[in-house]
Amino acid sequence: xxxxxxxxxxxxxxxxxxxxxxxxxxxxxxxxxxxxxxxxxxxxxxxxxxxxxxxxxxxxxxxxxxxxxxxxxxxxxxxxxxxxxxxxxxxxxxxxxxxxxxxxxxxxxxxxxxxxxxxxxxxxxxxxxxxxxxxxxxxxxxxxxxxxxxxxxxxxxxxxxxxxxxxxxxxxxxxxxxxxxxxxxxxxxxxxxxxxxxxxxxxxxxxxxxxxxxxxxxxxxxxxxxxxxxxxxxxxxxxxxxxxxxxxxxxxxxxxxxx
Amino acid sequence: xxxxxxxxxxxxxxxxxxxxxxxxxxxxxxxxxxxxxxxxxxxxxxxxxxxxxxxxxxxxxxxxxxxxxxxxxxxxxxxxxxxxxxxxxxxxxxxxxxxxxxxxxxxxxxxxxxxxxxxxxxxxxxxxxxxxxxxxxxxxxxxxxxxxxxxxxxxxxxxxxxxxxxxxxxxxxxxxxxxxxxxxxxxxxxxxxxxxxxxxxxxxxxxxxxxxxxxxxxxxxxxxxxxxxxxxxxxxxxxxxxxxxxxxxxxxxxxxxxxxxxxxxxxxxxxxxxxxxxxxxxxxxxxxxxxxxxxxxxxxxxxxxxxxxxxxxxxxxxxxxxxxxxxxxxxxxxxxxxxxxxxxxxxxxxxxxxxxxxxxxxxxxxxxxxxxxxxxxxxxx
Numbered sequence: 001x002x003x004x005x006x007x008x009x010x011x012x013x014x015x016x017x018x019x020x021x022x023x024x025x026x027x028x029x030x031x032x033x034x035x036x037x038x039x040x041x042x043x044x045x046x047x048x049x050x051x052x053x054x055x056x057x058x059x060x061x062x063x064x065x066x067x068x069x070x071x072x073x074x075x076x077x078x079x080x081x082x083x084x085x086x087x088x089x090x091x092x093x094x095x096x097x098x099x100x101x102x103x104x105x106x107x108x109x110x111x112x113x114x115x116x117x118x119x120x121x122x123x124x125x126x127x128x129x130x131x132x133x134x135x136x137x138x139x140x141x142x143x144x145x146x147x148x149x150x151x152x153x154x155x156x157x158x159x160x161x162x163x164x165x166x167x168x169x170x171x172x173x174x175x176x177x178x179x180x181x182x183x184x185x186x187x188x189x190x191x192x193x194x195x196x197x198x199x200x201x202x203x204x205x206x207x208x209x210x211x212x213x214x215x216x217x218x219x220x221x222x223x224x225x226x227x228x229x230x231x232x233x234x235x236x237x238x239x240x241x242x243x244x245x246x247x248x249x250x251x252x253x254x255x256x257x258x259x
Numbered sequence: 260x261x262x263x264x265x266x267x268x269x270x271x272x273x274x275x276x277x278x279x280x281x282x283x284x285x286x287x288x289x290x291x292x293x294x295x296x297x298x299x300x301x302x303x304x305x306x307x308x309x310x311x312x313x314x315x316x317x318x319x320x321x322x323x324x325x326x327x328x329x330x331x332x333x334x335x336x337x338x339x340x341x342x343x344x345x346x347x348x349x350x351x352x353x354x355x356x357x358x359x360x361x362x363x364x365x366x367x368x369x370x371x372x373x374x375x376x377x378x379x380x381x382x383x384x385x386x387x388x389x390x391x392x393x394x395x396x397x398x399x400x401x402x403x404x405x406x407x408x409x410x411x412x413x414x415x416x417x418x419x420x421x422x423x424x425x426x427x428x429x430x431x432x433x434x435x436x437x438x439x440x441x442x443x444x445x446x447x448x449x450x451x452x453x454x455x456x457x458x459x460x461x462x463x464x465x466x467x468x469x470x471x472x473x474x475x476x477x478x479x480x481x482x483x484x485x486x487x488x489x490x491x492x493x494x495x496x497x498x499x500x501x502x503x504x505x506x507x508x509x510x511x512x513x514x515x516x517x518x519x520x521x522x523x524x525x526x527x528x529x530x531x532x533x534x535x536x537x538x539x540x541x542x543x544x545x546x547x548x549x550x551x552x553x554x555x556x557x558x559x560x561x562x563x564x565x566x567x568x569x570x571x572x573x574x575x576x577x578x579x580x581x582x583x584x585x586x587x588x589x590x591x592x593x594x595x596x597x598x599x600x601x602x603x604x605x606x607x608x609x610x611x612x613x614x615x616x617x618x619x620x621x622x623x624x625x626x627x628x629x630x631x632x633x634x635x636x637x638x639x640x
Contacts, residue, residue, distance in 0.1 A: 087525050090381075
């Protein structure tokens with residue numbers, strides 16, 4: 001029940017975006033990928049979920065190399081929320097969320113009809129079903145696509161693990177919806193054993209919701225581990241070039257602040 | 260909404276059709292869309308009206324009340340093989356009107372579905388079936404046959420009889436489509452954007468070839484050439500009609516199952532691929548299907564413009580972009596539009612006949628503008 005990446009490397013036109021990287025991710029955990037702009041975060045996420053092919057190295061999901069998974073059965077256990085979610089035509093929100101069920105069209109769940117409404121309610125877009133996707137605000141649209149990827153892996157496959165890849169899922173969201181979304185992803189990981197991998201910019205969100213952070217800089221993984229241990233003022237100074245310090249909230253959580 | 264439609268469509272569509280059935284509500288930002296059943300019913304009724312109009316109007320007017328009798332007479336005589344005994348109006352109907360109607364239905368349905376497929380594949384509402392080069396290829400091949408073929412190979416027309424033009428046009432359409440497809444897929448990773456540009460470039464070359472050939476053509480050849488550029492159902496002979504209807508029927512059967520994949524492609528090629536869509540195969544199937552349909556149609560009728568662009572557009576305006584409704588409704592609407600335009604082509608300047616391709620654009624353009632105004636341009640896309 002793991003995603004194992006070995007010697008993963010990516011280069012385009014002679015420029016190396018990701019230097020060789022090995023490790024494994026566990027289902028049931030939330031892994032945050034953090035780092036400055038252009039550090040290779042999205043590249044790493046895309047390689048892990050199979051939306052891009054590595055120049056060298058392999059990714060194996062539940063013991064099987066990603067590129068040898070049949071399209072459909074991979075799509076039934078692994079959903080990806082990308083950064084760019086432009087929809088060509090003005091589909092209704094309902095139709096967009098229902099697209100998440102596309103990989104299940106040949107073998108629908110016995111409660112197929114309930115999944116789309118439930119996913120919409122869970123992602124906080126219930127009641128928007130009849131609105132056009134082009135008529136929504138950026139934040140609403142982001143939540144609709146979150147509902148779509150939730151619908152895609154709503155139920156556990158018969159065997160093996162389930163994965164949710166989120167590329168900057170909170171970029172378009174207000175504070176409240178940022179925490180809502182990551183809390184839901186967190187709940188899925190803890191409660192249902194789903195492996196969650198998310199690129200996030202807000203280090204405090206990573207601190208609060210992730211079990212593990214991978215810190216990337218210039219295509220190298222410079223730190224890897226539990227966020228409270230990894231995200232130190234020293235690391236922030238060397239990777240982001242900010243002067244940071246830690247505080248503790250009244251609830252006892254660690255927070256990072258910087259100038 | 261009927262029970263059969265409920266079982267046919269998945270949950271999402273049911274829910275939306277139940278509440279959206281054409282009502283002008285929308286104060287809460289809801290889409291004002293016609294449900295799938297109503298859309299298909301409406302387009303079917305429109306096609307039936309167009310069929311009756313097309314059957315009755317023309318140089319030899321037939322009354323609508325006579326149509327059932329005519330069909331009955333025809334069936335009876337076909338069973339008894341007594342064609343000669345048919346009254347004049349029945350002969351007009353069976354030998355002239357009916358093949359023309361069927362060709363119109365096939366042409367309209369095929370062009371519209373091909374248009375919907377191309378718009379879906381290119382994720383662009385401005386795409387039309389001509390974009391992959393099939394119609395310009397067919398016209399170029401036809402022009403080559405008319406202008407050059409006869410000079411270089413005088414026996415060619417006799418060798419193939421009346422099929423020469425049809426076959427060469429069909430082959431030309433397929434060949435140019437193949438060139439566009441191969442060019443756009445030569446480089447790994449290059450996809451529809453490349454196909455769009457290759458299509459535009461090849462269309463320009465074919466257009467130049469066509470221009471050159473019409474410059475070289477004699478007056479007589481020029482008149483034949485015009486047929487290709489302006490389009491007409493006038494050449495409807497039973498043998499060709501049966502062939503075109505068959506090919507378009509095959510294209511429809513191949514196109515309809517692509518609906519859900521085309522919907523997923525709305526999210527982009529990368530996203531569709533992550534949903535398990537085999538994007539490459541989808542593109543191949545859609546392009547091949549459109550090319551076969553449009554190639555066969557253009558080979559028999561010449562270039563009928565605008566239908567392939569406008570029919571899917573109109574359906575999207577009233578019913579939304581779900582390809583499960585869009586593809587069949589576009590086929591029905593496209594067939595109706597071509598029949599209506601052809602009826603107008605035959606009657607407006609009696610006894611002369613106006614070119615169909617001119618009328619589809621002449622009627623379609625203003626109608627489309629009116630529709631855009633009426634809907635406030637909201638469904639642009």
